[in-house]
Every structure is written in C-alpha cells, then in structure tokens.
Amino acid sequence: xxxxxxTPLNAGGWEAVIGLETHVELSTASKMFCGCRAxxxxxxxxxxxxxxxxxxxxxxxxxxxAIEGIVRIGTALGCEINETSLFYRKNYxxxxxxxxxxxxxxTFPVAEHGALEIDVEGEPFTVGITRVHMEEDTGKSTHVGDxxxxxxxxxxxxxxxxxxxxxxxxxxxxxDIRTPEQARAYGxxxxxxVLALGVSDAKLEAGSMRFDANVSVRRPGxxxxxxxxxxxxxxxxxxxxxxxFEIERQIAVLESGGTIVQETRHWNEDTGKTSSMxxxxxxxxxxxxxxxxxxxxxxxxxxxxxxxxxxxxxxGAARTRFRDAGVDPVNAETLLDNPALAALFTDAVAxxxxxxxxxxxxxxxxxxxxxRDEVDVSDTSLSSSHLVELASMVDGGDLSSSAAxxxxxxxxxxxxxxxxxxxxxxLLQVSDTGAIxxxxxxxxxDNPDALEKVRSGDMKPLGFLTxxxxxxxxxxxxxxxxxxxxRAKTQGE
Amino acid sequence: xxxxxxxxxxxxxRGLRAGDFTAVDLLDAxxxxxxxxxxxxxxxxxxxxxxxxxxxxxxxxxxxxxxDHGPLHGIPVALKDNMVTKGVExxxxxxILAGWKPPYDGTxxxxxxxxxxxxxxxxxxxxxxMGSSTENSAFGPSRNPWDHxxxxxxxxxxxxxxxxxxxxxxxxxxxxxxSIRQPAALCxxxxxxxxxxxxxxxxxxxxxxxxxxxxxxxxxxxxxALLLDAVAGWDRMDxxxxxxxxxxxxxxxxxxxxxLRIGLVTELMGEGIDPQVKAAVTAMAxxxxxAGAEVIEVGLPASEYALSAYYLIAPAEASANLARxxxxxxGHRTEHLEGTTEDMMAMSRAxxxxxxxxxxxxxxxxxxxxxxxxxxYGQAQRVRTLMRNDFASAYEQVDVLISPTSPTTAFPxxxxxxxxxxxxxxxxxxxxxxxxxxxxxxVPVGLDxxxxxxxxxxxxxxxGEEVMYQVAAEVxxxxxxxxxxxxxxxxxxxx
Numbered sequence: 002x003x004x005x006x007x008t009p010l011n012a013g014g015w016e017a018v019i020g021l022e023t024h025v026e027l028s029t030a031s032k033m034f035c036g037c038r039a040x041x042x043x044x045x046x047x048x049x050x051x052x053x054x055x056x057x058x059x060x061x062x063x064x065x066x067a068i069e070g071i072v073r074i075g076t077a078l079g080c081e082i083n084e085t086s087l088f089y090r091k092n093y094x095x096x097x098x099x100x101x102x103x104x105x106x107x108t109f110p111v112a113e114h115g116a117l118e119i120d121v122e123g124e125p126f127t128v129g130i131t132r133v134h135m136e137e138d139t140g141k142s143t144h145v146g147d148x149x150x151x152x153x154x155x156x157x158x159x160x161x162x163x164x165x166x167x168x169x170x171x172x173x174x175x176x177d178i179r180t181p182e183q184a185r186a187y188g189x190x191x192x193x194x195v196l197a198l199g200v201s202d203a204k205l206e207a208g209s210m211r212f213d214a215n216v217s218v219r220r221p222g223x224x225x226x227x228x229x230x231x232x233x234x235x236x237x238x239x240x241x242x243x244x245x246f247e248i249e250r251q252i253a254v255l256e257s258g259g260t261i262v263q264e265t266r267h268w269n270e271d272t273g274k275t276s277s278m279x280x281x282x283x284x285x286x287x288x289x290x291x292x293x294x295x296x297x298x299x300x301x302x303x304x305x306x307x308x309x310x311x312x313x314x315x316x317g318a319a320r321t322r323f324r325d326a327g328v329d330p331v332n333a334e335t336l337l338d339n340p341a342l343a344a345l346f347t348d349a350v351a352x353x354x355x356x357x358x359x360x361x362x363x364x365x366x367x368x369x370x371x372x373r374d375e376v377d378v379s380d381t382s383l384s385s386s387h388l389v390e391l392a393s394m395v396d397g398g399d400l401s402s403s404a405a406x407x408x409x410x411x412x413x414x415x416x417x418x419x420x421x422x423x424x425x426x427x428l429l430q431v432s433d434t435g436a437i438x439x440x441x442x443x444x445x446x447d448n449p450d451a452l453e454k455v456r457s458g459d460m461k462p463l464g465f466l467t468x469x470x471x472x473x474x475x476x477x478x479x480x481x482x483x484x485x486x487x488r489a490k491t492q493g494e
Numbered sequence: 495x496x497x498x499x500x501x502x503x504x505x506x507x508r509g510l511r512a513g514d515f516t517a518v519d520l521l522d523a524x525x526x527x528x529x530x531x532x533x534x535x536x537x538x539x540x541x542x543x544x545x546x547x548x549x550x551x552x553x554x555x556x557x558x559x560x561x562d563h564g565p566l567h568g569i570p571v572a573l574k575d576n577m578v579t580k581g582v583e584x585x586x587x588x589x590i591l592a593g594w595k596p597p598y599d600g601t602x603x604x605x606x607x608x609x610x611x612x613x614x615x616x617x618x619x620x621x622x623x624m625g626s627s628t629e630n631s632a633f634g635p636s637r638n639p640w641d642h643x644x645x646x647x648x649x650x651x652x653x654x655x656x657x658x659x660x661x662x663x664x665x666x667x668x669x670x671x672x673s674i675r676q677p678a679a680l681c682x683x684x685x686x687x688x689x690x691x692x693x694x695x696x697x698x699x700x701x702x703x704x705x706x707x708x709x710x711x712x713x714x715x716x717x718x719a720l721l722l723d724a725v726a727g728w729d730r731m732d733x734x735x736x737x738x739x740x741x742x743x744x745x746x747x748x749x750x751x752x753x754l755r756i757g758l759v760t761e762l763m764g765e766g767i768d769p770q771v772k773a774a775v776t777a778m779a780x781x782x783x784x785a786g787a788e789v790i791e792v793g794l795p796a797s798e799y800a801l802s803a804y805y806l807i808a809p810a811e812a813s814a815n816l817a818r819x820x821x822x823x824x825g826h827r828t829e830h831l832e833g834t835t836e837d838m839m840a841m842s843r844a845x846x847x848x849x850x851x852x853x854x855x856x857x858x859x860x861x862x863x864x865x866x867x868x869x870x871y872g873q874a875q876r877v878r879t880l881m882r883n884d885f886a887s888a889y890e891q892v893d894v895l896i897s898p899t900s901p902t903t904a905f906p907x908x909x910x911x912x913x914x915x916x917x918x919x920x921x922x923x924x925x926x927x928x929x930x931x932x933x934x935x936x937v938p939v940g941l942d943x944x945x946x947x948x949x950x951x952x953x954x955x956x957x958g959e960e961v962m963y964q965v966a967a968e969v970x971x972x973x974x975x976x977x978x979x980x981x982x983x984x985x986x987x988x989x
Contacts, residue, residue, distance in 0.1 A: 057586070102814050
C-alpha cells in the first residue's frame, strides 16, 4: 500500500475513509453516577449499589472527578468546552445495561471541534475531533453453554455489574483518516495523550481503552461509501490490521460488483478477519432525549482556563522537543511511549548531555536490559546524573563507546557511578598523546615494512599498525587519538 | 375522649407530650380503624404491623428519655407503595414488582423515620402511578370512603383514603399530574404537591422524572405543613433537588389573606367543570375577597394544551424509566425461558405490566421515535415552555392562583375505566402546576348534593409554599369543613 499524504490510494484507485470512536474508562475513585468504587474488582457484583444496579427509585448524581477528567481530555485535544452540556438517555435493551438506557450525551457534549496532530512514520498528519462526550459503561455478560461464548447459543448468561456505571469518555474523530497506518498512529497518539493527562490507565488489552473503526471506501472525490463499524479491536496492531482487512474486503466486494452493507462487524484476532455481527433487521433507534434526572452540566470559564493551565506537556510537544535535541524519529517515538525513560532523557539533556547519544542509550541498551530483566527503569539504579557523567566521559575520550555500554549496564545494576565503575573495571581509555606516542614509536620501529609502505603512499597497513598500538595498550587507548598520532608520525617525519 | 384516630397530627403531638396517651396508643387506634375499613376501601397494600409497633415503642421510649424528634414523633404515617422502604415490600401496585423488598430507604422515608414518624404501611395506587382512580392497581382497586361505589381518585388513592378514614394520621403520595391533589379532593382531605425539587425523589419509583414530586396528605393545612417540613430540603442523592434553605412551612399559617392578590383561572372554570364544583369555587373566591384579598380573573391560555402535552411528556419519560423492569435483576421473571435473554426480558415485561402501563410505554416510545420526536415530544416541550410563561405572566399580577382541583367529585368505579381520555381529563386542573414545577394544594371546601367532597386548588409560584399555605389555611378556616367520611358500621376482622 502506498502512503501518499495527499490522497493515499489503494489498489484499483480506491480511497479509504476512516473515522474512529474511542472509549476511554476514566480511573476515577468512584463510578460516574454513584459512590461505588470504579476500579472494577474481580469478584463479580461486589462494587454495586441501588444506583448502578438501577433499582427502582434510584437516581444518578454526576461524579465531578469524571467531569474534570473529560474536560482535561477535551482541552488536550484542542476542543471547545461547552459552557453548558446536556446528559441524554440512549435507549436500548440489553441485559448488562441495568437501566436499559445508557446515560450519554447527544447535542451539547462536554467538548467538540478539536484536532489531534499525529505523526505517521515521520510525517505530520492532523485528525479532526468531532466530539468528546461523557457516558457510563455497561456491565459484563458472560454467555455460558455450547455456543462458545456467543449469546444465541448460550444456555444462560452470567452478569457482572462491577463495570456498570464506570465513567466512560467517547472520543469521535472526523472521517479524516485514510490509511491503516494513520489509524494506528492516531490510536497510539490518543493513548499517549490520555496517559500524559493521567486520567485513565488506557490499557487496550484490559479494555479500559477501546476502538470502534468506521471504514468505507470510495473513488477520490466521490461521496462517502457505505460504512461498516468494526468492534472488538483491542490492540494498536489489531486496529491497523482490522482497518486494513476491512478496506481490502470492501474493495473486493465492490470490484466484484457487490454492495457494502451498513453493519457492525467483529474483529477476530486469531483469523485476522472481520465478520458480520448478528444485527437487527431494523436500524437502531435510540430515542435519545434529555435525561430529566440530571441538570445541565456547567463548566464555567474559570474551570476551562484552569484546565488549560493544568495541561501537562503533551506528546506532540514532547516529540518536537526530542527531535530538536537531535533524537532520531524512531527513538523519539520510543521515548514517547516510555515516560520514565523520557523523564531520564529530559533531566540528562537539561544537565547538558547530548540528546542523541542519551536517547540511543536509553532506547538501546537500557530498554534491552530492562526487557531482559523484566523490570521497570525505576527498579534499577540508573539516574540521569549517571547518563550525564557517562556522556561527558565519552565526549572527553575517557571511555570508548563500547566500554560506555558496559558501564551503563553496570550502573543500572547498582555498581556505582560511571567513573567509579570504569575505574574499578579498568575500562578508562588513554587519550594522553604522550603515552600513545611512546607506544606508536615503538610499534613503528618493530614494523619497518609497514612503515615503509605507508610512507610510500600505501595506507593499508595503517589499520594493522593501529591494531598493534591498541593491543600493546590493552585496548584502552582512544583509537581516534592513536590514528592521529600514527598519521603524524608516518607522514610528518 | 374522641377516638384517637380522629385527632390531627398537631393534636396528637400535644397529647403525646402531655402524657395523655402513647405512640403505641396512636398506632393501635389507626390499626383498629384500618381493621374496620380495609375490607371496603382496600387503601393499604401492606400493613407493616411489626415494623410499626417497633417504631411506636421506640418513639415512646425516646420521648420518655427526653429525645423528642419533633412534630411527627410517634405519629402513624402511611406511604404510597411507590416509595421505596427498606425491607418492606414495595410494588408500585405492579405485578412486575410483586414481592420485591428493597434494600434501601428512599430519602423522604429515611427523613420521616428520623423525624420519629411511625410508618404504618404501604398504600394502594394506580400501577406505577398511572391513573386517576386507583382502579389500575394490579392488586385490586381502592374505594372512596365517602361512597364505596366510587373511586378515591388517583393515583395516590390509597394514601388519600387512609387519611380520610383515620387509618393513618397523615400519608405521603406522589404527584405527577395531580396524583396527590385529585384524590385529596375526591376524599375530602388536604393534599399538597411541593415545588419540583423541594422533596428528594431518591427512592420514589419514577413515573415521569421531570414532573414527579412527593407530597403529603393530611386532615388539616397545619398538618400538611408539618409533614412537608419533615421531608423537604436538599438531598445530595437527587441532582434535581433544590439546594437552599427551606423555611418551616408550619410557621406561616395564620397570616390571613388581607392584601393578597388572588387569581381565579378562567380556563379552569369553563366547560367540563361540574356546576356544583364551579359554584363551590366561586363561593370560596367571594369569601376570600370578603376576607380582604383582591380576587381577579386571570388567564392561562396554554392550559388548553397542557393535558395533551402532559400525555406526551409523561409517557415518554415513563417509557425509559420503566425500561429497567426487565426480569433480569429483580421483580417478575417469566417462566417461559426458551429463546434469548432478550425474549426473556420482553416476555417478563409483557406479563408483569398492566394494560394502562403498556399503553403509556407504547405511547411514550412512539413519541420519542426517530421522525416523530419533534412533532410529539418536541412540541410538548414547547407547550411546557408556554405554560411556564403563562404562569410567569399571571404571577406578575397575583400572588396565588385558584381553581377547582378536580372537574368533578368522585365518580363511580368503572365509569371511566374503559375510556382513557375521559380518565385523563380528571387531571385537567392539576397538570398545569406539574408542567411548571410549581407548588399547589387542594383543600376541601364542602360537599356536593350527593355528600361527596369538593376540592379547592391553590397554586403558587415556584418556592411559593409559604404564601400557598397562608391562603390554604384561610380557605380552610373560611370553609369550616369539618365533615368526615362515614365509617362502616360493621367491623371486619382481617386474618
């Protein structure tokens, strides 16, 4: 598939049009409309009360911490925050939806008209944000019986309402996305934004962040084609794969003369395919109407300004900062996804260490070591001052770059400061020209043939001579200095 | 001494504190009265004898030790069965909730208990408060204490009847379109709907959330204020409850009406109002003028559309509010379990809901449907705005508005059961206040030629309870209505 930032086309000249709906569970202390804990305990139905079980007579009361969370998300996505927003009832019957309506938003969501700048393999791309609205999560159904977890073949259904009423933010994009890679990059960037704000743990595999992908294809310039909505996408890789599959499927259908059915489709991770979910013959009519149990939500100017002021550095700004510090694009993305490493990077660079080198270490040896040991960087002894010292040692020629990597892993293991480690392990290299000159002179005396060749213009023996010097010095000479001295001695005399 | 069951709450409170009798005596008196009347009236669905006795004994012990919880201390009070009571069956008169014992008390219930009230039991209503006669109860209709062939009104017919015959000193109901005031009028007692948000709806089984309001039934205006005082005020469990100080309404009852401006609502004195009702209202208006008020005629033009708007808004909200009754977590579940979970839910609902409830759910679902929303629900909301504007203009001219409470006195059982529109018309005078969210009260002012009570309605602007009670107390004084429903002669012993 070719990536063209203007109109990326698929085989046969088809353009894909993709919009994403993302649900993010906020990690508030309590649920959206009651005081039950929102961290979804494992033991079923242990975090429930009259409100989230929809007992007769129970009423919802909005959770201010959740509103704070969605205002932060809306602000981070550059949205307008509505001074007054409204809660609606979205009516549909489902066993794990206790009220048989979901409290959601319709007209006047908390936030709308924003944008998220993303980076697709080094290219900037802007995805419009249509709206960011507040709603509540459903409970969880487990279908038991012969049907392999499918509702229609189940003998019975187990219901767990611990998740029912957990605050959920839905973020809806404009149909701006054109490729599976962009979809994935958007998902990754949105996840980073949410994590940077600290409003959700945004775990895709655990379902605290989930994507629905709306996909259609068309000839460029034509009206939008019929779209499908793919659900059950629970990793960034799946998002990219599911969108790619759906684009290819739709193109194949259209090119064989078929038509696309507007439907909800299910992504199957194992088969790598989407399949039609059983849908009702009639289209869903949610009969939205304003929830009379809830007053209009008011977010005043003071609150809006406070949200702007409280914004942390967002991934877009961090990316720019990393790149400006000389970090190459791939490593910059790695740092963005590793906040603890990014913090070490930031501190080290602030203390004068060269960004590119530090980023190489962090995204190279450090990550590799962390993976090997299956630990977080905070579990190691590595500090930003170690990185600063190490960089200055390399820069000053006291340490070879290969020795530096060794010192780095030892520093992580708590063996001491880089200089102490280098000294203790005899890793410091000699860049004292005088000492090197002595050895060079001796080597030249010992290898007259080589010297003769070099003097007559054949530079090949230089490498051999360097190797001899290094060997005699136990590998601790700075090879750059050795070469300089060799050149001087062979050419100059 | 007169039968204790005939005392007012204020009188009973004085007697309790004077040591003339105990809370247990009061409970015994109303229990005896219930025993005498229940076979004819069927006002109660559940008599919580055990819970009530324990509460009465505790009230006596508390009072003996100097722990006085206030005016309702030791007073037997009945609750409409759509008010959620911990451990006591709460059904909203629906088969779909038969046997349901809630794990919690609603806020009003909890406040009544904290105020020392003795909860006698749960009273009959039209299923989910949908009706004006208490005939739509899944557990059989209630009857009017004044004439057992007639309805007590509804939907809070049971609560009205208990207070009327003395099987409770006071009671609570809910008023969505007149469900407190209309049965109060038909049973000859005082019934009051507070300002929307004055009393928490937490624990009131919702019918139409933007209209529902809990309020008291009593024999006197003073008792009404005492009952309201105990439950009024902000509640963090109800987002729509009004956050602010609530005055003691029982404090402003003897100010008279001198200098007040009172508006008789033209549109509620027209066609369809029984001539005897109209005459009683006009006579009372004249008396109020005689007592020093300035009485003028005031128009509420939008009230012509209020009934139609109400019968779109209320069913629309109800269609969502009643969606939770699905047989999944509580209540009736069908025994026909073939098919999917959705089939189970649909069948449970079809079996559990009565015909009027199903009619309103269908009506409301239709009114909210794509393509119809604007013509029905949207239009009804616009009428609601017009109604509010009308009231606002009226209250620029007058302090309170007056009208009949019900177009007619109590009608015979079965008369309107087959004609929903005729039944809906019972609420024509009461619905405007619900649409506006304003307080209103019905005070009995006399009997018609069949010895059936006539109710007189006083409406006030939002949070205008004080002036409303002020006028109501004067109406009560001017009417001098002291008649009581005749008691059945034969005592019926319940098993």
